[in-house]
Amino acid sequence: MKLLKFLLFPFAFIYQVITQVRNLLYDYQIFxxxxxxxxxxxxxxxxxxxxxxxxxxxxxxxxxxxxxxxxxxxxxxxxxxxxxxxxxxxxxxxxxxxxxxxxxxxxxxxxxxxxxxxxxxxxxxxxxxxxxxxxxxxxxxxxxxxxxxxxxxxxxxxxxxxxxxxxxxxxxxxxxxxxxxxxxxxxxxxxxxxxxxxxxxxxxxxxxxxxxxxxxxxxxxxxxxxxxxxVYQSPIPLFENYEISNLKEGSNIILLTGIAKTFALLNYLKTKYQIVKHFEFADHFSYQETHLKEIISYYLVENQKNTCYILTTEKDSVKLLPFQKILQAYPIFYLPIEVxxxxxxxxxxxxxxxxx
Structure with a gap:
């Protein structure tokens, strides 16, 4: 890793020159x-x-x-x-x-x-x-x-x-x-x-x-x-087929995220739930039906062993709404956050x- 960073430094220098020139052009009102x-x-x-x-x-x-x-x-x-x-x-x-x-x-x-x-x-x-x-x-x-x-x-x-x-x-x-x-x-x-x-x-x-x-x-x-x-709020059902009370503290969850950093989220969730599986995708990831069917298949297998729920972020929840037909039968919740x-x-x- 250190060798890779060393090899990348010339590119970082070029990038610095480009961004500094651009900022100077704005500072001197040329842009x-x-x-x-x-x-x-x-x-x-x-x-x-x-x-x-x-x-x-x-x-x-x-x-x-x-x-x-x-x-x-x-x-x-x-x-x-x-x-x-x-x-x-x-x-x-x-x-x-x-x-x-x-x-x-x-x-x-x-x-x-x-x-x-x-x-x-x-x-x-x-x-x-x-x-x-x-x-x-x-x-x-x-x-x-x-x-x-x-x-x-x-x-x-x-x-x-x-x-x-x-x-x-x-x-x-x-x-x-x-x-x-x-x-x-x-x-x-x-x-x-x-x-x-x-x-x-x-x-x-x-x-x-x-x-x-x-x-x-x-x-x-x-x-x-x-x-x-x-500040993480209480989970909310993605669809109106489940009550908030269904997802209790200590429940088994399958986590679905498509955000830049999961560190703080995981730290919080580990104090509240048992994370059975984490499906982690890139930030702004565009979910397709195949991805969601894979998650549902995993849920169906796990849920036969122990009752579990699917939990996702508020940011990801808006990307799941168009798939209501294939998701609404399952206990999917999202986690709102506030500053x-x-x-x-x-x-x-x-x-x-x-x-x-």
Whole structure:
């Protein structure tokens, strides 16, 4: 592994030069940054995947809906994992256009399923044109949340939030392809706030100070640093054929995941259930009928030995819904998660709301 990393360093150097030149072109306004009519919050990271962006986006949606109300808020992302191209507004009903994880991506579909009645959910490669399209569709939009757009500098943002994983912080990482960084650590200087995500609940003040010292080597002076954790909620049946009470603590489960990192999830589930089998797929994985039939076959064999259940993530659940005909007869549950700030919730809320 060390030899492989050594061999990859020249490619990491080339990648660093390319990303630094690109950032300089934006810094010196050679590349244009467009200021849009709606206020913009960007939430993203320096690394590839797995920092918990979507739960933090959901937190921001709930916070901003309280201030601005329904129909004033929108989310915009590229729509990773979708099978379509171009700008799609999920709320805009068009003939022959089905809205699903296949057409808009799993994370936007999760947001649309939860908040679609109150906000506009949009995907598009060109963020500036996508904002224009959303305003044409719904002129009442006042705030746009850019999901995973830290490196997308073509659109101006009023708040630039950087997420970093507690277990894999950006300050200990290297550039692609040696490490997982999309750009150099110095990119943290653009952040208006940093959130250290997926922290353990028992994080001490000393731990926070040590982490903050590392982060402050790369951020602007006085940049606020917050610490958050993921709180797992009670499992919810994917279909209406089972009750929540069926899945009791200590039950045998078959786990199905298609997310970037499973470390925190597995740690939690091992304290609650007996994991009989883990079907682990890549992030944004597009499930096919053959994959699900394999899982069901495994379930049928295991369930004859001991009663068991199928458990998946909330992100994966939206990709399973189109397969209701072959799945609805089985006990499939998904696990919602929420973000909780460690003693800093009010401070973070005030920081965000003070910008508007």
């Amino acid at each position: 244009k940054t467009t200021i849009t009519k709606p206020l913009v919050i960007s939430i993203g990271n320096l690394t590839v995947g797995g920092t918990g962006k979507t739960p933090h986006v959901e937190y921001l949606i709930a916070l901003l809906l309280e201030k601005f109300g329904n129909q004033s808020l929108a989310t915009l992302s590229r729509g990773y994992g979708r099978k379509t191209k171009g700008i799609i507004i999920a709320n805009q009903k068009k003939i022959n256009q089905e809205i699903s994880a296949q057409t808009i991506g799993d994370e936007p579909m999760q947001l649309f399923s939860k908040f679609g009645k109150g906000i506009t959910v949009c995907v598009g490669e060109d963020r500036v044109k996508a904002v224009e399209a959303m305003l044409a569709y719904k002129p009442t939009i006042q705030v746009v949340i850019l999901d995973d757009a830290y490196q997308h500098r073509a659109i101006h943002r009023n708040i630039n939030i950087l997420l970093t994983d507690y277990y894999q912080p950006f300050y200990s990482d290297c550039l692609l392809p040696v490490g997982r960084l999309r750009e150099s650590r110095q990119g943290a200087e653009r952040a208006d706030a940093v959130i250290v995500s997926k922290c353990p609940n028992n994080l001490t003040t000393a731990d926070k100070s040590n982490i903050a010292l590392q982060i402050e080597r790369y951020t602007r002076p006085q940049t606020p640093i917050f610490f958050s954790t993921l 909780q700030f460690l003693q800093e919730e009010e401070t973070f809320n005030n920081f965000v709301l003070s910008k508007f």
